[in-house]
Structure formats: C-alpha cells, structure tokens
Amino acid sequence: MIPRPDPTLETLVLNMGPQHPSTHGVLRVVLKLDGEYVLEAHPVIGYGHRMHEKMGEVRNVSGFYANVGRMDYAGALSFGHGHVLAVERMLGIEVPPRAEYIRVITTELNRIASHLLWFGAFLLDLGAFTPILYSFDDREYILDLLEHVTGARLTFSYFRVGGVNRDLDERFIQGTRVFIRRMRSRFEAYHKLVTGNVIFRKRVEGVGIISPDMIRKYGATGPVARGSGIPYDIRRVEPYSVYSELDFDIPTFPEGDCFARYRVRLAEMEQSLRIVEQALDRLPDGSVMAEKVPRKLKLGPGEVYQAVEAARGELGYYLAGDGTDVPYRLKIRPPSYSNLSLLNELASGVLLADLVAIMGSLDLVIPEIDR
Amino acid sequence: MIRYFREIFEGLWSLLVGLKVTGRFALAPTVTTHYPFDELEVTPNYRGHIDLVVNPKTGKDKCIVCMMCQRACPSGCITVKGEKPEGAKKKVLTEYRLDFTKCSLCGNCVEACPTSAIEFSHEYNLAGTSRHDFHYDLVERFRDRCRALGVEPKIADLTPVAPKPPES
Amino acid sequence: MTDVFPPDLIRLIVSFVIVVAFAFTNAAVLVLVERKICGHIQRRPGPFEVGPHGLLQTAVDGMKLMAKQMLVPRNADASLFRAAPILSFVPPIAALIVVPFARLLQVRDLDIGVLFILSLAAVNVLAILVAGWSSANKYSLFGAIRAVAQNVAYEIPLLLSLLTIVIWVGSFRMSDIVAAQGGFWFAFTPMGFVAFLVYFICGIAETNRAPFDLPEAESELTAGFHTEYAGMGFGLFFLGEYTNMLLVSAIATTLFLGGWNGPAFLTTTGTGFWATVIQTLWFLAKVYGLIVVMIWVRWTYPRVRFDQLLNFCWKILIPISMANLAVTAVWLKL
Numbered sequence: 001m002i003p004r005p006d007p008t009l010e011t012l013v014l015n016m017g018p019q020h021p022s023t024h025g026v027l028r029v030v031l032k033l034d035g036e037y038v039l040e041a042h043p044v045i046g047y048g049h050r051m052h053e054k055m056g057e058v059r060n061v062s063g064f065y066a067n068v069g070r071m072d073y074a075g076a077l078s079f080g081h082g083h084v085l086a087v088e089r090m091l092g093i094e095v096p097p098r099a100e101y102i103r104v105i106t107t108e109l110n111r112i113a114s115h116l117l118w119f120g121a122f123l124l125d126l127g128a129f130t131p132i133l134y135s136f137d138d139r140e141y142i143l144d145l146l147e148h149v150t151g152a153r154l155t156f157s158y159f160r161v162g163g164v165n166r167d168l169d170e171r172f173i174q175g176t177r178v179f180i181r182r183m184r185s186r187f188e189a190y191h192k193l194v195t196g197n198v199i200f201r202k203r204v205e206g207v208g209i210i211s212p213d214m215i216r217k218y219g220a221t222g223p224v225a226r227g228s229g230i231p232y233d234i235r236r237v238e239p240y241s242v243y244s245e246l247d248f249d250i251p252t253f254p255e256g257d258c259f260a261r262y263r264v265r266l267a268e269m270e271q272s273l274r275i276v277e278q279a280l281d282r283l284p285d286g287s288v289m290a291e292k293v294p295r296k297l298k299l300g301p302g303e304v305y306q307a308v309e310a311a312r313g314e315l316g317y318y319l320a321g322d323g324t325d326v327p328y329r330l331k332i333r334p335p336s337y338s339n340l341s342l343l344n345e346l347a348s349g350v351l352l353a354d355l356v357a358i359m360g361s362l363d364l365v366i367p368e369i370d371r
Numbered sequence: 372m373i374r375y376f377r378e379i380f381e382g383l384w385s386l387l388v389g390l391k392v393t394g395r396f397a398l399a400p401t402v403t404t405h406y407p408f409d410e411l412e413v414t415p416n417y418r419g420h421i422d423l424v425v426n427p428k429t430g431k432d433k434c435i436v437c438m439m440c441q442r443a444c445p446s447g448c449i450t451v452k453g454e455k456p457e458g459a460k461k462k463v464l465t466e467y468r469l470d471f472t473k474c475s476l477c478g479n480c481v482e483a484c485p486t487s488a489i490e491f492s493h494e495y496n497l498a499g500t501s502r503h504d505f506h507y508d509l510v511e512r513f514r515d516r517c518r519a520l521g522v523e524p525k526i527a528d529l530t531p532v533a534p535k536p537p538e539s
Numbered sequence: 540m541t542d543v544f545p546p547d548l549i550r551l552i553v554s555f556v557i558v559v560a561f562a563f564t565n566a567a568v569l570v571l572v573e574r575k576i577c578g579h580i581q582r583r584p585g586p587f588e589v590g591p592h593g594l595l596q597t598a599v600d601g602m603k604l605m606a607k608q609m610l611v612p613r614n615a616d617a618s619l620f621r622a623a624p625i626l627s628f629v630p631p632i633a634a635l636i637v638v639p640f641a642r643l644l645q646v647r648d649l650d651i652g653v654l655f656i657l658s659l660a661a662v663n664v665l666a667i668l669v670a671g672w673s674s675a676n677k678y679s680l681f682g683a684i685r686a687v688a689q690n691v692a693y694e695i696p697l698l699l700s701l702l703t704i705v706i707w708v709g710s711f712r713m714s715d716i717v718a719a720q721g722g723f724w725f726a727f728t729p730m731g732f733v734a735f736l737v738y739f740i741c742g743i744a745e746t747n748r749a750p751f752d753l754p755e756a757e758s759e760l761t762a763g764f765h766t767e768y769a770g771m772g773f774g775l776f777f778l779g780e781y782t783n784m785l786l787v788s789a790i791a792t793t794l795f796l797g798g799w800n801g802p803a804f805l806t807t808t809g810t811g812f813w814a815t816v817i818q819t820l821w822f823l824a825k826v827y828g829l830i831v832v833m834i835w836v837r838w839t840y841p842r843v844r845f846d847q848l849l850n851f852c853w854k855i856l857i858p859i860s861m862a863n864l865a866v867t868a869v870w871l872k873l
Contacts, residue, residue, distance in 0.1 A: 022758040063445030066477035127842025133581035151418030157477040193392040198382035403583040
C-alpha cells in the first residue's frame with residue numbers, strides 16, 4: 001500500500017482541468033496535493049451544461065429525440081432507448097418485436113463501441129498511445145454499421161416512440177455477422193498487448209479499490225459496481241425490451257480495483273457480441289413501427305420511471321405528464337454523475353498518476369454529467 | 372528469491388509479447404484512407420441536411436406547403452413560404468430556407484412530411500467561414516440539382532429569389 | 540595559413556561543424572523515422588503529404604518552429620527559461636566528440652572517454668530542472684521534480700553496468716574498448732548481456748522516453764517540464780532528446796555491440812577510405828537499430844508510475860547490476 005502523507009506539511013493546490021488531457025472533456029478537478037500525493041480531489045462540474053432536462057420540459061417528445069444522443073455521445077443509443085421506453089410505458093404503446101430486437105442489436109453494438117472508446121482512452125491515460133488506434137479500428141466498423149442503419153455516426157436519433165425510424169437491411173445483418181467474427185479474433189491481441197503487460201498490471205492492480213459499501217453509499221452502477229462484485233445490471237434485475245429472452249452473463253469481479261473494472265468491460269464486450277449474435281438469429285419479421293401511435297403524444301396525467309443499462313451504468317428517465325404533449329417534468333439520472341461522486345473518497349492518499357488511472361477507470365463522459 | 376527472479380522474467384516476457392503484437396501490426400498494411408485523395412463510399416442511408424426531392428423527369432417538387440416540417444422541427448430551423456397563384460387550386464412553394472446552424476439532424480421533418488417531398492442529402496464535406504454559409508436556400512439548391520440532372524427546374528417561378536443575407 | 544591557425548584548431552572547428560550538422564540531421568531524420576514507425580505500428584502511414592511519403596515533413600515542421608515566437612511566461616525567470624533549451628541540447632552534442640564512428644573517425648580519443656560522456660549526459664537533468672523551475676508552472680515543476688529523482692536514480696545502474704565493461708577492458712578509452720571487441724562483442728557474453736540490458740533500460744530512462752517519460756507524462760502533467768515552451772525553445776528540447784537517444788545508442792554500440800566492428804567475416808580494421816566507410820556504416824547500422832527498438836518500445840507500453848519507477852531502479856536494476864559487476868570482477872581475477 002502507498003503510505004498516507006502527513007497532512008500537516010505544506011500543500012499545493014492544483015487545478016486539473018477544465019482543459020487537461022485526461023479529464024476527457026470539460027471536467028475540472030481541484031486537487032490538494034502534498035508532493036505527488038493527492039490529499040483531496042474536488043470535481044467541479046457544469047462547464048458543459050446545456051439544460052437538456054429543461055429542454056425536455058418545453059418540447060414535445062419527438063422534439064427531444066435529438067437531445068438524448070447529445071448527453072452521452074459515446075453510447076447515444078442507450079439514452080434514446082431509455083427515453084422512448086419511458087414514453088411508451090406511459091402511453092401503453094406496444095412495440096413490434098422486430099423493432100425491439102433492432103433496438104437491442106444496435107444498442108449492444110453501441111455499447112461495444114463505447115467500451116472500445118473507453119479502452120483506448122483509458123490506456124491513453126496510462127500513457128500507452130497505441131491501443132486507442134487499435135480499438136478505434138474496430139470501433140470504426142461498428143460506426144460504419146450503425147451509420148448504415150441510422151444515418152449518423154455518433155448522435156443517432158434512431159429510436160422513435162413505437163419503434164425505430166428505419167428497418168435493418170441485409171447488408172447490415174451480414175456486416176454485423178462479419179464484425180462479430182472479426183471482433184472475437186481481436187480480443188487476443190488486446191489481451192496480449194495490454195492485459196498481460198506487466199507495466200499495465202502494476203498500474204491498475206490494487207489501485208482505486210472501491211468497496212461494495214462505497215458503491216451502495218454513492219449509488220454507483222454499471223461496470224464500476226460490477227467491478228466491485230455487485231451483479232447489478234438493469235438488463236438482468238429489471239429486464240426491459242427483449243433482454244429477458246436472450247442468454248447472456250453479467251460479468252462481475254470482486255476485487256474492486258481498476259483492473260477489475262477493466263476486466264468487467266472487456267468481458268462485457270464479449271457478452272454484447274453474444275447478445276447481438278442471438279438477437280440476429282431470432283430477429284422476427286414484421287413492422288418496425290407500432291401502428292397505433294397517436295400523432296400528438298399526450299403524456300399523463302401520471303408519472304413513470306424507466307431505467308435502462310447504459311454503457312456506464314443505470315440510466316433513468318423520470319417522466320411526469322400533465323395531459324399535454326409536453327412533459328411536465330423530465331428528470332434524467334445519468335450513470336456517470338454517481339460514478340464521479342466516488343472520486344473524492346477514492347482520491348485521498350493516492351499518487352497523481354493513480355488519480356488519472358482511477359478517473360479513467362470510472363469511464364466518465366462529462367456532457368452526460370453536466371447535461 | 373525464486374519469486375523475485377520469476378517476477379522479473381515473467382515481466383520481461385510480457386513486455387516481449389507486447390512488442391511482438393505491435394511489431395506484427397507494424398508490418399501489416401495500414402487501414403486508413405488518405406482522405407482528400409481517396410474517399411470512402413458514403414452509405415445511401417446517410418443523413419445530411421435536408422433537400423427537396425427532385426422529380427428527375429419533370430423537374431418538379433412535391434411540396435404542398437402544409438408546414439408540417441416547419442412545425443415538426445424542434446429547433447425552428449425551417450422556414451417555408453407558399454403562394455396561391457391566380458386560378459390555381461393548390462398552394463405553390465415559393466421559399467424553403469434551412470438554417471443548418473441550428474439543425475440537429477433528428478429527422479423529424481422528413482418523417483412529418485405527408486408527401487415525402489424532402490429527403491436527406493449526402494453532403495458531409497461542409498465547411499464555411501461564416502454562419503451565413505449554412506443558411507441554405509433549398510429552392511436555389513433545387514434549381515442547381517435539377518440542372519445537374521439535365522431537367523428544367525419548375526419551382527417557385529412566381530417571385531424572384533430573395534436576396535442573399537449579408538456576409539457576416 | 541598554418542601560422543595563424545594551428546592545424547589542431549582547424550581540425551577542431553571542422554569537427555565541431557560536422558558534429559553539429561550530424562546532430563541536427565540525425566534529429567530531423569529521427570523525428571520522421573519515429574513518426575513513420577509510430578504510424579505503422581498504429582496501422583496508419585504517418586506523415587504522408589509533404590514530399591514523397593512525407594519525407595520533407597520535418598523540414599517544414601522545423602521551419603514552422605523557427606518562425607514561431609518564443610514566448611516567455613510573465614512570472615517566469617526569463618534568463619533561466621531561455622537558457623534551459625540550450626542546456627539540454629549542447630551537452631549531448633559535445634559528448635559526441637569522443638564517440639568513435641570508425642577507427643579513424645573520432646574527434647578526440649580521450650583516455651577518460653566514458654567518464655567524459657557520462658559527466659556530460661548528467662547535465663541533461665539540470666536542463667530539465669531549470670526548465671521546469673523557471674517556467675513558474677505547477678505542472679512544469681512536477682515534471683522537473685520527477686526528472687531529478689528519476690535521472691539521479693537511474694544514473695547509478697547505468698554507471699554500474701558501464702563499469703562492468705570498463706573493468707573488463709581495463710580502460711576508459713573508447714578506442715580500447717572497441718579494439719577489445721574485435722573477436723567477440725560484450726553483449727553476447729552472459730555478464731555483458733545483463734549489463735547491456737540494464738544499460739539499455741537505464742538509457743531509455745535517462746532520455747526520458749516512454750515508458751519512463753514521467754517528466755513529460757502527457758496524460759498527467761499535460762506536457763511536463765516543457766509545458767510553457769513554444770517555438771524553437773520546444774524545438775531545442777526535441778533536438779536534445781533525439782541527440783540524447785543517439786548518444787545513448789552510440790555508447791551502447793561502442794561498449795556492448797563491438798563499435799565499428801562488423802560481424803566476424805564482414806569486418807575490417809583498416810584505416811583507408813573504404814575501410815572507414817564500411818566501419819562507419821556498421822556503427823550507424825547498430826546505432827539506428829537500437830534507436831528503432833527504443834521507438835518501438837515507446838509506442839508499445841503504458842507509462843510506469845513514479846514510485847514503481849524508483850522501486851524498479853533500487854530494487855531490481857541496482858542489485859542486478861551490482862551482482863553482475865561483482866561476478867565480472869571475480870571472473871576476471873580467476
């Protein structure tokens with residue numbers, strides 16, 4: 001263990017961010033340092049605040065489609081999924097099974113893309129420049145596939161209340177099958193280059209240990225919780241869409257350090273490939289849009305909370321309606337916000353380099369925190 | 372003591388394995404495209420900014436000036452104007468403006484259109500020096516595209532084209 | 540002519556010009572080579588647009604750097620701030636004068652050649668310290684602190700591993716060391732190999748390159764000690780880094796890989812023109828081979844952490860190099 005420094009010594013306050021290579025966006029962390037040791041780390045958020053929740057309260061539901069993808073640009077489809085599921089639940093709209101399968105396929109591909117982005121960025125934080133290019137090579141295939149079906153590469157705006165706005169074609173299905181084979185063969189290189197590397201192991205093993213208690217205290221979810229041995233995954237504990245029909249594991253590792261979170265995400269990519277493969281096999285025929293979707297989506301009166309498993313954890317939409325087509329209240333619970341709140345407790349007593357590793361392992365997407 | 376040396380050797384070995392991986396990739400062909408010289412094929416489903424649908428035979432548009440797209444747009448970036456010429460039964464499109472600086476490419480306008488009169492263009496090479504470069508006059512674009520297809524554009528012949536906004 | 544200018548002075552000036560020109564050319568070539576290798580490791584072609592296959596990229600970059608203003612931050616210690624880049628790149632160039640590129644191609648064959656190089660190489664840390672301190676930037680300061688601890692620690696195993704060869708040959712003179720490797724190269728003996736490995740690791744650490752690039756540590760310290768440098772100030776640090784790489788590889792070649800000696804039957808010990816050319820080519824081939832390995836290593840590994848870096852030095856490198864030295868000494872006595 002790293003010895004804890006004496007807090008009576010002279011300390012240095014360092015502003016890490018809002019422009020810093022390893023804060024991934026406009027997060028500012030005010031550090032109190034004693035030499036290289038971090039005494040306190042206070043995240044300062046809000047630099048990317050765009051009032052998404054308020055915009056949800058002044059626009060009708062279809063006006064908000066474009067907003068959801070702009071909160072978490074790395075895993076935009078999960079955000080769209082939660083939004084349309086919440087509205088559908090409130091209005092009692094039945095979605096055709098083909099549309100649900102398409103949603104699951106594209107969301108899981110998006111999850112892989114998000115984890116690949118994280119993989120590269122995390123290694124970049126640790127000072128390895130090459131893995132990000134390899135993971136982007138793979139991610140490019142996913143983006144091409146998603147671009148072919150949704151028409152966009154990052155902010156998809158693909159899901160609609162009642163279905164999706166475009167059907168899959170044969171080219172996408174064949175391309176996805178090819179991608180699944182390719183991706184499975186790529187993991188070996190990742191493990192050889194990164195997972196087994198002694199420098200990497202020394203940098204992440206035993207660093208930033210999060211106890212299950214802390215996870216519960218701060219409400220952390222997603223790979224961060226599963227890296228501390230808590231098998232909490234909305235796809236399993238509160239199945240939505242067609243996840244209950246699909247066979248997949250929830251990878252958990254009990255160690256709670258950066259390496260456990262790293263392994264959770266790599267294992268999740270393999271599980272997502274399994275999900276996509278099964279969903280493609282079972283993909284039913286039929287329409288991709290429910291027939292009885294009213295033109296004007298009158299919400300409520302009433303309220304609904306819908307959670308989905310985004311790439312970073314539990315994403316919740318709380319929607320309250322007052323009978324008009326504009327939501328009375330739209331509250332979004334993004335996963336990274338709770339995950340970031342762990343930082344202060346995790347950071348005390350670690351080295352500056354470890355702080356960077358810890359922040360990287362939490363997989364923060366700042367626009368999602370700021371909203 | 373044995374553990375000490377084993378750790379060193381295992382560490383060294385893992386480093387050599389890493390070198391092998393990068394070395395193998397270094398000798399493999401590159402995967403990038405030399406962008407301005409080679410371009411990738413853009414999927415036909417790509418959603419760029421919107422354009423009016425051209426009938427390649429007649430050079431006519433399909434717009435009935437119902438204003439659905441203008442109303443569906445969450446950002447208010449579409450301005451549609453139409454006129455009823457003397458003796459005609461239907462309105463005719465005279466002006467269709469898109470403020471692309473505000474557009475978030477959600478596609479609500481295309482979905483709202485009852486006659487499928489608008490489509491997504493495939494333009495992604497968009498750069499400008501002024502925000503006015505992105506205030507598109509889709510009627511003007513319609514005329515250009517008609518001419519590119521070799522048909523006489525039959526659109527908005529009623530009024531002269533509105534003057535361009537001043538530069539910056 | 541010879542009355543006014545003593546031949547030795549002319550020789551010195553000519554050699555100096557050649558050495559400086561060589562250092563600059565070397566840096567220009569290495570920047571391109573590094574970017575190309577890095578590109579291909581990352582499955583992209585690297586610089587490609589300026590000149591055929593991007594060959595002129597460094598020249599253009601150099602011009603850009605020279606054209607830029609050298610900004611001095613308001614709170615910085617201006618004179619130290621300006622002195623640091625020069626301090627970082629003069630010593631490695633000066634050290635090149637004792638490097639034997641061929642049997643006759645050596646500016647000065649000092650009888651303390653190895654010591655001379657090592658003492659000049661130690662100035663590098665001073666340059667980084669001065670740069671980081673004078674910048675009046677917290678990140679730069681961290682870079683400087685890291686650099687001092689790192690370079691001081693890694694100097695010890697570096698010296699110990701070189702000492703192994705020195706006691707083997709019994710001379711500090713570079714030409715003696717090369718001559719002793721006429722039949723076999725030290726890197727291919729057990730003790731020599733261990734010393735070579737230790738030296739090479741320390742060499743990477745001494746040049747502050749990944750995985751030991753802690754003074755720069757982009758993801759932690761933005762750019763570390765040269766955060767505040769712009770234009771040619773930054774360019775000189777770059778030059779210094781690449782000249783240092785050349786120097787480290789040149790020492791490794793001279794002491795462990797037989798210097799200008801080629802493999803068994805392809806070697807020549809002559810003093811003629813063609814013999815000199817062949818010897819130089821062998822020397823440069825080995826030097827650049829080592830540099831390519833350094834580049835390869837840089838683009839493969841993550842960065843080590845600060846305490847791990849020092850632990851690795853004190854707990855692994857120093858004991859091993861000391862044991863190696865002791866074994867060599869005993870073996871030589873027997």
